[in-house]
Amino acid sequence: MAGKVKDEILHDHNHDGVDRRGFLKCMAWAGTGAFCVIQGGVLKSYSLSRLPELGAKEAMGELSFVQISDSHMGFNKPANPDVAGTLKAAVDKINGLSVSPEFMLHTGDISHLSKPEEFDTVDQILKSAKPKDVFYVPGEHDVLNDDGKQFLERYGKGSKGGGWYSFDKKGVHFVGLVNVMNLKAGGLGTLGHDQLEWLEDDVKHLKPSTPIVVFAHIPLWSVYPEWGWGTEDSAQALAYLKKFGSVTVLNGHIHQTMQKVEGNVTFHTAASTAFPQPAPGKADSPGPMKVPAEQLKSVLGITDVNHVQGQHALAVVDSSLA
Amino acid sequence: MRRSVFIAGLAATLSLGMGALGVGQKSFDASAQQKPETTEVKIDNFTFGPAALTVPVGATVTWTNKDDIPHTVVSTDDPKAFKSKVLDTDEKFSFTFSKAGTYPYFCSIHPKMTGKVIVQ
Numbered sequence: 089m090a091g092k093v094k095d096e097i098l099h100d101h102n103h104d105g106v107d108r109r110g111f112l113k114c115m116a117w118a119g120t121g122a123f124c125v126i127q128g129g130v131l132k133s134y135s136l137s138r139l140p141e142l143g144a145k146e147a148m149g150e151l152s153f154v155q156i157s158d159s160h161m162g163f164n165k166p167a168n169p170d171v172a173g174t175l176k177a178a179v180d181k182i183n184g185l186s187v188s189p190e191f192m193l194h195t196g197d198i199s200h201l202s203k204p205e206e207f208d209t210v211d212q213i214l215k216s217a218k219p220k221d222v223f224y225v226p227g228e229h230d231v232l233n234d235d236g237k238q239f240l241e242r243y244g245k246g247s248k249g250g251g252w253y254s255f256d257k258k259g260v261h262f263v264g265l266v267n268v269m270n271l272k273a274g275g276l277g278t279l280g281h282d283q284l285e286w287l288e289d290d291v292k293h294l295k296p297s298t299p300i301v302v303f304a305h306i307p308l309w310s311v312y313p314e315w316g317w318g319t320e321d322s323a324q325a326l327a328y329l330k331k332f333g334s335v336t337v338l339n340g341h342i343h344q345t346m347q348k349v350e351g352n353v354t355f356h357t358a359a360s361t362a363f364p365q366p367a368p369g370k371a372d373s374p375g376p377m378k379v380p381a382e383q384l385k386s387v388l389g390i391t392d393v394n395h396v397q398g399q400h401a402l403a404v405v406d407s408s409l410a
Numbered sequence: 411m412r413r414s415v416f417i418a419g420l421a422a423t424l425s426l427g428m429g430a431l432g433v434g435q436k437s438f439d440a441s442a443q444q445k446p447e448t449t450e451v452k453i454d455n456f457t458f459g460p461a462a463l464t465v466p467v468g469a470t471v472t473w474t475n476k477d478d479i480p481h482t483v484v485s486t487d488d489p490k491a492f493k494s495k496v497l498d499t500d501e502k503f504s505f506t507f508s509k510a511g512t513y514p515y516f517c518s519i520h521p522k523m524t525g526k527v528i529v530q
Contacts, residue, residue, distance in 0.1 A: 165478040165499070201480055201496060228519045232480070232496040273486040273516035273524050315456075316522040373456035376478050 121156035121178050122345075122358050123185065124338075125149035126260055129299045131336040133356050135345065136181045147187040151258040154182050154189045154219065155303070157340030158360035160229065161210045162200035167363040167376035171200075172209060175361045179217045189219045190257065195340035195358060196227030196268065196305030202234070207242055226251060227305040227341065228268040236269060252283050254290050261294055263287065265304040267319045277306030277319035284321065288328045299334040307339040309348055309355045312368030317342050326353060342374075448472060451525065453481050453497070453517075458525030465507060467529055472504040473497070481523065486514040 123134045123142070127149040134142055136154070159175045168174060182189065192214070199206035207230075214222055224243040231239055240251050247253040247264070254263045265287070267277035279287075291300070302308065308325065311317040319325075329335045335353040343365035348355040363376045371377070449469055452459045454476040465471060473483045475497040483503050485491040491513050494503035507513065507529040517523035 167478065201498060229480070232482075232519065271518055271521040273514065273521055275521045314522070316520055373477075375456060 121154055121182070121361065122338075122356065123147070123152065123154055123182075123189065124301075124336075125152040125187075126258075126299060129259075129297070129334050131299070131301060131334070131354070133336075133338075135359070136178060142186075144186060147185070151260055152187055152189045153191050153193060153257075155193045155195060155338050155356075155358050156182075156361055157195040157305075157358040158197040158227065158343055158362055159194075159210055160197055160200040160360065160362035162203055162206040163362055163376075165363075165376060167378050171362040172213065175210065175213050176216075178361045179213060183216075183218050185218075191221035191223060192217065192219050193262075193264075193303050193338065194222055194224045195303050195338060196225050197229045197340065197360075198224065198227070199230055202230055202232040202238060204238070207238075223255070223262070223264060223303075225264045225266055225304055226268055228271070231268060236266075248286055249282050250280070252286060260299045260301060261291070263290065263300065263302045265302060265308075265325070267304050267306045267308070267322075275320055276313060276316055277304075277322075279319060279321050279325055284324050284328075287325055291328055291332075294332070296331045297333060299336075300329055300332045301336045301338065302329070303338040305339065306341045307346075307355070307357055308337050309350070311342055311346060311357070315368065315374045317368065317374075329353065342368075450474065452476055453483075453523075456481075456520060456523055458515075458517075458523060461525045462528065463525070464528040464530060467510050468506070468508060469529070470504050470506040471527055472502050474502045475499060480519065481517045482519055483515055484518045486516055486524075 121136045123136055125132050125134075125147060129150075132146075132149075133155075134146070156175075156178055160171055161175070163171050182192070194214075198210050224239075226236055226239045226243075230236070236251060240247065244251045250269050251266045252264060254261060256262070265279060265283065267279050270278060270280065272278070294300075302325075304319070306319050307317055308319050308322040326335075330352070333352055337353060337355045339355070339357045340360070342357050343360035343363065344357065344367065345359050346355075346357045365374050366377050449463060449465050449471045451463060451471060451473045453473055456477065456479075458473070463471065473494070475481050476499070478499060480496045480498050482496055483492070483494040483505075485493060492505040492515070496519070497503055507527060510529050513527040513529065515525055515527070
């Protein structure tokens, strides 16, 4: 990776114009996760790929953490033959931050096929990250074949029911939700009655000024239901969060960054550390996208900075870190 | 520049359409000869092809995953008539239908993917 090395493909096994180095470079553009900082009770999220440009002022806050997602360990198809390498690259970026995040959130699809060795590999790679605590929620790829038993054994200590839980950090209330279990034919992600009831109870006694961060794998807003990119009963969950002035929802699943503001709620999806997926409706199916390096940025339509301002009327505005 | 944007599976979808026709014809030929039935469903581009398949009683249907992403084949009925393990790329699942009826199924990982087998 010396500065003067030209970008030429050394081994193009798949004849798709992207070698491993090329891919790693793509991922550097695409961003492999998000750095989140809470300032004045409001969450701001920055793509990891732009962190070297992040000034000390922007990175300082009451609390900062990192969201990574969709590492799909075990995936080895042309869209990314080295998902371990790209996850390591994400960890390197996290370790290079000027402000050390307090913990990490992994919003699911840790593994590709729920194999023990896939989880082991991710655990091993994340051990080298400076933040030692990692909070997980499962993706549908983590609960194959055993209804999530293995996932809960590994990551579900202290969680309720199907793996949901909450915790508090420096006055911010974090809620990890599970919406990848018991999916019904033709349907979307689902939270289910038990979890919704738990959520209502979990937030009932909190002050409206408490900043809330909800994280789950499948988006809790309707990104593109035609591809299953949404959660059937998310409206009910959000109804329980109406009284709070600052609510942030962090999701993965769709392998691209997207933001949306709806009243007091800001929604973000994180990029994958493994491979990109097409924008909603831009392909026949949401399968992994093989894209040449020079195209990746435009295909993904990355917004580098998601700057949320204001205490109550939130808006995603700033797109410059200069 | 645009030509170099690759969306995997576009060509595969076209060939799937033709492949599905071929499979349908083959099953009719076989039934005419009263041979044990084997019928293929291809999983490609997040779609079961053909989405609705009609077979005679006693036919064995085999699903093959041609996607880069794992899928499952799970009966929608309660109790479930059949349920595959997760199928990675090129892995197969077979089920023999011994009773007449309509058997709806879906991919439990991507529930928007649905199909049915009609056994006559």
